[in-house]
Amino acid sequence: MSEPFDVARWRPAPFLPERDARDPALIFVVAVLCFLACLTALGVIAADRAAGGWANQLTGEATVIVRARGGETPDAAAARAAEVLAGVQGVAEARALEREKAYELVRPWLGDSADLEDLPVPRLVAVTLEREQPATADQLNAALSAQGLDTVVDDHSIWIKDIRRAAGVVRWTGSGVFLLIALAAAAVVAFATRAGLAARKDVVEVLHLTGAEDGYIAALFQLRFARIAAVSGALGAAAAAALGATLRLIGGGEGITPALPIAWLDLLAVLPCPLIAAAVAAVAARLTATALIRTL
Amino acid sequence: MSRKPNNAAAPEAADDIVRFDAVSMRYGRGPEVLSDLNFALPRGSFHFVTGPSGAGKSSLLKLIYLAAKPSAGAVHLFGEDTQRLHPSQLPKLRQRIGVVFQDLILLDHLSAFDNAALPLRIAGHKPSEYRNDVAELLAWVGLGKRMQAQPPTLAGGEKQRLAIARAVVNRPEILLADEPTGNVDQEMALRIFRLFVELNRLGTTIVIATHDQDLVARANKPVLNLEHGRITALGPQGPRPRADDE
Ligand SMILES: Nc1ncnc2c1ncn2[C@@H]1O[C@H](COP(=O)(O)OP(=O)(O)OP(=O)(O)O)[C@@H](O)[C@H]1O
Numbered sequence: 001m002s003e004p005f006d007v008a009r010w011r012p013a014p015f016l017p018e019r020d021a022r023d024p025a026l027i028f029v030v031a032v033l034c035f036l037a038c039l040t041a042l043g044v045i046a047a048d049r050a051a052g053g054w055a056n057q058l059t060g061e062a063t064v065i066v067r068a069r070g071g072e073t074p075d076a077a078a079a080r081a082a083e084v085l086a087g088v089q090g091v092a093e094a095r096a097l098e099r100e101k102a103y104e105l106v107r108p109w110l111g112d113s114a115d116l117e118d119l120p121v122p123r124l125v126a127v128t129l130e131r132e133q134p135a136t137a138d139q140l141n142a143a144l145s146a147q148g149l150d151t152v153v154d155d156h157s158i159w160i161k162d163i164r165r166a167a168g169v170v171r172w173t174g175s176g177v178f179l180l181i182a183l184a185a186a187a188v189v190a191f192a193t194r195a196g197l198a199a200r201k202d203v204v205e206v207l208h209l210t211g212a213e214d215g216y217i218a219a220l221f222q223l224r225f226a227r228i229a230a231v232s233g234a235l236g237a238a239a240a241a242a243l244g245a246t247l248r249l250i251g252g253g254e255g256i257t258p259a260l261p262i263a264w265l266d267l268l269a270v271l272p273c274p275l276i277a278a279a280v281a282a283v284a285a286r287l288t289a290t291a292l293i294r295t296l
Numbered sequence: 297m298s299r300k301p302n303n304a305a306a307p308e309a310a311d312d313i314v315r316f317d318a319v320s321m322r323y324g325r326g327p328e329v330l331s332d333l334n335f336a337l338p339r340g341s342f343h344f345v346t347g348p349s350g351a352g353k354s355s356l357l358k359l360i361y362l363a364a365k366p367s368a369g370a371v372h373l374f375g376e377d378t379q380r381l382h383p384s385q386l387p388k389l390r391q392r393i394g395v396v397f398q399d400l401i402l403l404d405h406l407s408a409f410d411n412a413a414l415p416l417r418i419a420g421h422k423p424s425e426y427r428n429d430v431a432e433l434l435a436w437v438g439l440g441k442r443m444q445a446q447p448p449t450l451a452g453g454e455k456q457r458l459a460i461a462r463a464v465v466n467r468p469e470i471l472l473a474d475e476p477t478g479n480v481d482q483e484m485a486l487r488i489f490r491l492f493v494e495l496n497r498l499g500t501t502i503v504i505a506t507h508d509q510d511l512v513a514r515a516n517k518p519v520l521n522l523e524h525g526r527i528t529a530l531g532p533q534g535p536r537p538r539a540d541d542e
């Protein structure tokens with residue numbers, strides 16, 4: 001048998017049993033929810049980075065279409081426009097594209113056979129804008145029309161707006177999904193707390209009738225479920241990070257698709273998961289337990 | 297134990313640890329299980345509550361240990377009207393009451409020692425301050441060799457004594473025991489009774505609900521007999537019938 005009982009070494013045992021047969025199921029469910037939440041977070045971060053990257057590329061550039069007017073040849077008009085544009089504040093570089101480039105752009109519609117030389121194909125000027133304070137389309141337009149040039153400036157702002165809007169939708173959807181998952185986790189924990197209180201009715205009753213405050217009893221359950229959720233959160237976060245790392249390894253910096261470029265640093269985003277899970281569980285368990293104990 | 301003489305002119309003697317004023321009780325919307333109870337228990341007294349099964353003995357004790365509320369009338373405890381107290385004040389009152397529940401409610405996952413120490417932990421004492429007292433008490437109730445045992449491994453009488461140890465460990469002012477000799481033989485019943493007498497001698501007010509007519513007959517203590525939720529008899533030196541006082 002065990003050695004004789006040494007009173008001096010006695011330490012109070014926890015009022016709630018350390019383990020419960022239902023714990024593994026709860027840990028599994030909460031871990032899965034945390035895994036999904038972390039994936040959502042990683043997805044949003046990656047999509048945000050992709051959108052940011054595209055928008056950035058587009059912001060740095062503008063395209064100007066130049067149509068020759070009067071006696072001027074298209075090439076001369078394009079060269080003049082490039083010169084004007086280069087002088088505008090906020091423009092880093094302006095370069096008239098060769099005739100061939102312009103032809104290439106219209107060829108898919110007109111075909112090889114068409115005699116492009118006879119058509120008044122507009123020329124293009126590629127403008128690289130300064131990073132810090134890029135010139136706006138209006139500024140470019142004003143400078144060009146002041147020099148009597150017939151041009152259309154496309155600063156890609158429509159595309160940028162679309163990309164930004166898409167990124168916003170992804171972000172909001174992600175947040176919504178994240179919130180839903182958190183609520184589901186809270187509901188699961190509330191459910192488990194109710195089951196836990198019912199299963200440990202003896203503990204609750206004895207503590208209550210022995211003069212324990214409601215808060216003291218609720219805290220036992222709060223702590224217990226917070227600890228379980230923290231473990232689940234760590235498991236879910238680790239799984240999500242592992243998946244993220246795998247995608248990164250398979251797909252490189254661009255990720256599995258250009259729409260989801262995952263950086264190594266992004267994986268750190270899963271770190272708060274155990275803490276958030278524990279906080280959600282603590283609140284859910286506390287509210288549930290307090291409400292039930294109050295009915296005693 | 298010196299007891300102040302009862303004074304009929306002053307029924308609300310400060311020394312009454314429990315006083316029932318026209319108390320009735322029902323569970324939920326059920327029928328009344330206790331009707332119009334009037335009595336007072338002086339501090340330091342020793343009473344039996346008797347009556348057939350279903351008479352309301354446990355319900356009466358529940359009112360005293362604040363596990364139930366009267367549906368009418370007032371239960372006074374330690375001189376306070378329990379109905380007028382804020383819920384947040386009740387835990388402190390409960391800490392002054394020791395209860396041996398009819399179904400014991402020992403915590404099976406804790407050792408006998410942890411079960412017995414529970415009220416001291418709830419009261420916020422440090423383990424180093426009380427662990428020797430707990431060991432001493434367990435030895436006193438004859439569980440000195442079973443301190444690490446979990447309740448399911450204890451014999452019926454041992455469980456009962458453990459429940460008693462837990463009820464008295466925090467030196468309650470009043471000890472309520474519901475059928476404390478329910479599952480033990482005559483000899484063990486007598487030993488348990490002597491334990492209560494000893495505690496009473498040390499100043500604890502004792503109320504024992506029991507079927508055990510043998511024990512009641514031998515004990516020669518005042519009896520409060522219930523039938524269908526009403527007091528039908530007050531034993532020899534029975535509790536003062538308050539209704540007649542006024
Ligand atoms: N939790 C409860 N809910 C509803 N009715 C109850 C409850 N507990 C007891 N009763 C009823 O109240 C009445 C008194 O019960 P109580 O337990 O007080 O009797 P008792 O005198 O202690 O009986 P016993 O000697 O069998 O322990 C009984 O009719 C019982 O059915």
Ligand SMILES: [Mg+2]
Pocket residue numbers: 353354355398474
């Ligand atoms: Mg009973």
